[in-house]
Amino acid sequence: MPVVVQKYGGSSLATAEKIRVVAGKICARRSSGVDLVVVVSAMGDTTDDLIALARLASGPSHVPDPREMDTLLSTGELVTATLMAIAIRSMGHDVVSLSGPQAGVRTDSRHGSARIADIDTTRLKRELGSGKIVIVAGFQGLAETEDVTTLGRGGSDTTAVAIAAGLKASRCEIFTDVDGIYTTDPRLVPDARKLREIGYEEMLELASLGAKMNPRSIELGAVYDVEILVASTFEDKPGTLIHGESRMMEVRKAVTGVAVTRNVGKIMVRGVEDRPGVAAEIFEPLAEAGISVDVIVQNAGADGKADISFTVAEGDLDRALAITERCQSCSAGGVTGGRGFSKVSIVGTGMTNSPGYAARMFRALSAAGVNIDMITTSEIRITCIIDAPLVEKAARSLHRAFGLHEASAG
């Protein structure tokens, strides 16, 4: 029988009643004649509640130990997995729940953001072989130290794709509270259209487009060629299939979607020496402080000096600014920071090696009266940093300019 791996997110499992509804869907799918492995997240806000408890236990002036946090947070998925197994058994199907470690998820020992090293499929195959539906607690694994690790936020997606790869499953299905991947955020652009399919690379760039997919799970899917369906748990609508470009059947558009990120803070460092090691001097202390730097732009100027600008989440701006000001190489020209920016990107593999998309993007923004503050590009993406209040206007104009409101063209 073909093996299908499913994953249900926490909002789909927030109450015992919802768990029973999902259990019914799982039983129906099993009866259709597939072997099923189902990865589950923690119920609703469980993870946030556990984090809050840990803060209370540690007191305000201490950060809870990452190893202890991992065991603590892993209990959330264990609870959902066992409740799901209990619900499924009450519906007459044979079932077993496995923790991440029991399911053979082996990771490195980076507590809080562990990477999957291997899936030992021995027990998964044994349980499937005995005719059971297998429920797996997502988000967690076992390090070589025999300690429980977690994969970071959204890690259950990664669990599901990794298990699908390990079992050579025919498909990985991610069920969530959105019904697929859209050409842009439907709350910003009423024209936004759901994509029937999308390639791995584009999906990686669009990861912020509302499906809240974990980029690592997409990467893993690309490497092991696992087809991933993103669909709604409770609405019976077709979702979006993420897969390799070669199987793409939809008439291709050059641009697949418009991605928007809000609450962007910007830091500019002027007149730094243009020599090797300067960038590391600026960005290493930020990384050590756990601050994610997003867009980085450097212009080499005259007289051996350069200007470096970069963006961080607005919430990190003050800390990032303080750290950057302490950097010796930055002291010469001065460090300035600002908030109130947004990021808007166009994404599409069709842009590769095709000229003119950047120009078309800038023209569309200009026509909409949107000034561009920073620009970066990758193979399949062009990103502009703009003033936050203009982001809706920018997204709408780009969505139209690249014909994303139409079913096919572009």
Place this chain on the structure above:
Amino acid sequence: MPVVVQKYGGSSLATAEKIRVVAGKICARRSSGVDLVVVVSAMGDTTDDLIALARLASGPSHVPDPREMDTLLSTGELVTATLMAIAIRSMGHDVVSLSGPQAGVRTDSRHGSARIADIDTTRLKRELGSGKIVIVAGFQGLAETEDVTTLGRGGSDTTAVAIAAGLKASRCEIFTDVDGIYTTDPRLVPDARKLREIGYEEMLELASLGAKMNPRSIELGAVYDVEILVASTFEDKPGTLIHGESRMMEVRKAVTGVAVTRNVGKIMVRGVEDRPGVAAEIFEPLAEAGISVDVIVQNAGADGKADISFTVAEGDLDRALAITERCQSCSAGGVTGGRGFSKVSIVGTGMTNSPGYAARMFRALSAAGVNIDMITTSEIRITCIIDAPLVEKAARSLHRAFGLHEASAG
């Protein structure tokens, strides 16, 4: 350094604030120069909440699978163990939390009421050797199937005593919401006196005296000669030391305490054939239905017939009656049942081989106007079943009659 094993119960750990108070006590004890292993229960009502969730998930007509229940319930202790480790670390001590399986607790695979088969102390010793306080999630272990098991209600006491035995710890300290073992229930008898010490066997008989100690943990203590201190978590009072008779220093009384059990139901089977196998025919179906039978009395009558009476918890009476009525050997003389009984016992190793204690007990009850319905005896215990409304009167008269209100005599 000497190793001390401590155990804190769920009511002592019901909130993050209480966990921090207990963490402070643990740190102080560690600083006094002992190696510490601390076994913790689930916070407050966590276990009941999880059971309620499982009932919702399984629906009203199904019983949740015991294997799934074990993993589900084990999360309660994992949460407390990690929060305790987080709290202790914030106070500057090196600490690690271990799940039952990580702490080497190996059990049989009777889910829901597993028995400890062995403690593999390898990791416990390694963590202690590196100078850490070790926090262990109580109540749970690992079966040979690699599945998580639980030890039944009160199982954290058993975890603590078993680990103390495995580590040859100098002492096991059980901290709870009572401050020790009393001569009888202080809510019934204002004279009740806290015992400074008590022997294992007497403690086993007195297990219902208010300390809510798990009898299995006492047995384990007796077998491995582990001294057990029962004391209050938050009140700084001396507790009660449970240990071998030989070390008993207190001037001995023949009777150590008066035990009381309420809500007793009684079933009488009259005129059953007096042949081998009849008792099994009656009690095996009750055991299969999970009904605990307490006191059993059989009188062989004339004409090869016997009367058998036994008690069950009042809540089980109707089910037990229905099962007993179906028993073929019981049909001849008729089965009757009644509720509204209590059980009162006197316990003490000093009674062994000494005549007259039973007579003194019956006289005291008679003087108090208490009629006796059933009587059973063991080496160190005499038990009477009496009418429930008279239990307070009975307990007070026995407490006085055996001089338990005085510090020493009897």
